[in-house]
Amino acid sequence: MAQTEGAEKSGTRAEMREETERAILDAAEGIFAEAGFGGATMQAIADSCGLPKANLHYYFSSKEKLYRRVVERIFTVWLEAADSFDTDATPEVALRRYIERKMQLSRDYRYGSKVWANEVLHGAPIIQDYLETTLRSWTETRVAVIRRWIAQGAIRPVEPRWLLYMIWATTQHYADFAHQIETLNHGPLEADQWDDATETVCSIILRGIGIDPGAPA
Amino acid sequence: MAQTEGAEKSGTRAEMREETERAILDAAEGIFAEAGFGGATMQAIADSCGLPKANLHYYFSSKEKLYRRVVERIFTVWLEAADSFDTDATPEVALRRYIERKMQLSRDYRYGSKVWANEVLHGAPIIQDYLETTLRSWTETRVAVIRRWIAQGAIRPVEPRWLLYMIWATTQHYADFAHQIETLNHGPLEADQWDDATETVCSIILRGIGIDPGAPA
DNA sequence: AGCAGACCTGACCAACCAGTCAAGGTCGTT
DNA sequence: AACGACCTTGACTGGTTGGTCAGGTCTGCT
Incomplete structure (x- = not known):
C-alpha cells in the first residue's frame, strides 16, 4: 500500500x-x-x-536548455492543433474548427501560451530558428489555402496574413491576458462565458470575411 | 556653437x-x-x-519605482487614445477611429505596448491597482456605450467585452508580436502594409458586428 | 550476493546585481 | 564673490543566482 x-x-x-x-x-x-x-x-x-x-x-x-525544452513542447502542441486547419472542408468549417481549438488551448494551456508570448515579446532570442523554419512554412501553406478560398469567391478578399494574425491574437489573448480579463470579470470566466466568447470570436471573424455563419453549406 | x-x-x-x-x-x-x-x-x-x-x-x-513610472506613462498614452471612443458618433465612425488609433499606437509605441503586455502576462504584480480602478471604470463606460448601440439595433448583439478584447488583442498584437510578424514578413512592415492591415482589421470587425463599412450614414 | 552504472543531493563557489556612499563638481542666488 | 542646494560618479557591498562536485544511495543484472 x-x-x-x-x-x-x-x-x-x-x-x-x-x-x-x-x-x-x-x-x-x-x-x-x-x-x-x-x-x-x-x-x-x-x-x-x-x-x-x-x-x-x-x-x-542549464537554465537555457530547460527553457528551450519548455518552449519546444508548447510549439509542438500548437502545431498539432493547427492541423484542424488542414482539411478540405469549407472555409466556415475549417476556420470555425481552428478558432474553437485555439480558444480551447488558451483555456487548457494558459502557461504555455504565456511562455511563448514572453519569448516572442523579447525578440525570440532562444527560438528564432523555429520562427524562420517551422512557423514560416506552416504559415505559408495556410496562406495558400486562404488564397484559394478567395480565388473561389468563398470569402471576401483580405490579405491572409492579417486574418491569421487576428485569429492568433484574439484567441491567445484569452491566455496571455487572462489576468486582465479576470480582473475585469471579477473572477475567472465561467464555462458559459468561454462558450459565448468563442462563439462571438467565430461569428465576428466569419461574418467579417463575408461568410454568413449558420447558412447552409 | x-x-x-x-x-x-x-x-x-x-x-x-x-x-x-x-x-x-x-x-x-x-x-x-x-x-x-x-x-x-x-x-x-x-x-x-x-x-x-x-x-x-x-x-x-529603485528599479521598481522606475519600472512603475514606465508603465504609468504608457497607460496614460493609452487612456488618452481611448477618448476617440468617447464621441457620440455612429458605431462605425467611433470604432473605426478607435481601431485606427490603436494600430497607430502599436506602430509608434511598440516598446510601451510590450512592457504593458509583459506586466499583465506576469500577473500585473506592480500595476494591479490600475487594472482595478482606472481600466475597470473605463471599460465599464465603453461597455455601456456598446450596449446602447445594440439596444438601438445599430450593431449585432454581441457581448461588449469580447468585442473590446478582440480590438485590444488584434491591434496590440502588431506591437507585442512585432518580432514574429517581421520574421514572417522578411522585414518590417511597409507603410502600405500597415494601412492594409489597419483597413482589414477595421473591415472584419465592423462587418463582423453587422455594419456594412462604406455604406452611407 | 555483489558489482557497475544510473540517480540523488547538501554544500560550495564565482559571477552578477541592486542599491549605497562619500567626495567632488556645477549652478542659481544674494 | 561666496554660499548652499543640486547634481554627478567611481568605488564599494551585501545578497542572490546559475552552475559544480564529491560523496552517497538505489536499481537492475549476472
Whole structure:
C-alpha cells in the first residue's frame, strides 16, 4: 500500500526518467510564464516540483536548455492543433474548427501560451530558428489555402496574413491576458462565458470575411 | 556653437531635470520591453542612455519605482487614445477611429505596448491597482456605450467585452508580436502594409458586428 | 550476493546585481 | 564673490543566482 508515493515509483528506468523530466517541465512552464526567463530562478522551479535544485541540473544541463525544452513542447502542441486547419472542408468549417481549438488551448494551456508570448515579446532570442523554419512554412501553406478560398469567391478578399494574425491574437489573448480579463470579470470566466466568447470570436471573424455563419453549406 | 551637446544643456534646472528623467524613462522602456523586469539590469539601462548607474538611482530611488513610472506613462498614452471612443458618433465612425488609433499606437509605441503586455502576462504584480480602478471604470463606460448601440439595433448583439478584447488583442498584437510578424514578413512592415492591415482589421470587425463599412450614414 | 552504472543531493563557489556612499563638481542666488 | 542646494560618479557591498562536485544511495543484472 502507498505504492505510488510521488506519483513515480513504478515503471521502467526510462519511464521514471521521462516522468521526472515531465514534472520538471511542468513546473518550469508555470514559473517561466509567471516570472519570465530572467525573473525565474532554478530554485523556484525546484521548489515547485519538490526536487533539490542540483537535481534539475542533472536532467537539464542549464537554465537555457530547460527553457528551450519548455518552449519546444508548447510549439509542438500548437502545431498539432493547427492541423484542424488542414482539411478540405469549407472555409466556415475549417476556420470555425481552428478558432474553437485555439480558444480551447488558451483555456487548457494558459502557461504555455504565456511562455511563448514572453519569448516572442523579447525578440525570440532562444527560438528564432523555429520562427524562420517551422512557423514560416506552416504559415505559408495556410496562406495558400486562404488564397484559394478567395480565388473561389468563398470569402471576401483580405490579405491572409492579417486574418491569421487576428485569429492568433484574439484567441491567445484569452491566455496571455487572462489576468486582465479576470480582473475585469471579477473572477475567472465561467464555462458559459468561454462558450459565448468563442462563439462571438467565430461569428465576428466569419461574418467579417463575408461568410454568413449558420447558412447552409 | 555645439551648444546642445547631449540634447540637454539649456533650459532651467527643472527643465533639465525633466529632460534627464525622460531620457532615462525612454531607455528603461526599451530595456524593460526587450528583457522583462527580471532580465533588465540597471546597468543596461544606464548604458542605453549614456549615464552612470549611480545617476539613475539619484532620479529613481529603485528599479521598481522606475519600472512603475514606465508603465504609468504608457497607460496614460493609452487612456488618452481611448477618448476617440468617447464621441457620440455612429458605431462605425467611433470604432473605426478607435481601431485606427490603436494600430497607430502599436506602430509608434511598440516598446510601451510590450512592457504593458509583459506586466499583465506576469500577473500585473506592480500595476494591479490600475487594472482595478482606472481600466475597470473605463471599460465599464465603453461597455455601456456598446450596449446602447445594440439596444438601438445599430450593431449585432454581441457581448461588449469580447468585442473590446478582440480590438485590444488584434491591434496590440502588431506591437507585442512585432518580432514574429517581421520574421514572417522578411522585414518590417511597409507603410502600405500597415494601412492594409489597419483597413482589414477595421473591415472584419465592423462587418463582423453587422455594419456594412462604406455604406452611407 | 555483489558489482557497475544510473540517480540523488547538501554544500560550495564565482559571477552578477541592486542599491549605497562619500567626495567632488556645477549652478542659481544674494 | 561666496554660499548652499543640486547634481554627478567611481568605488564599494551585501545578497542572490546559475552552475559544480564529491560523496552517497538505489536499481537492475549476472
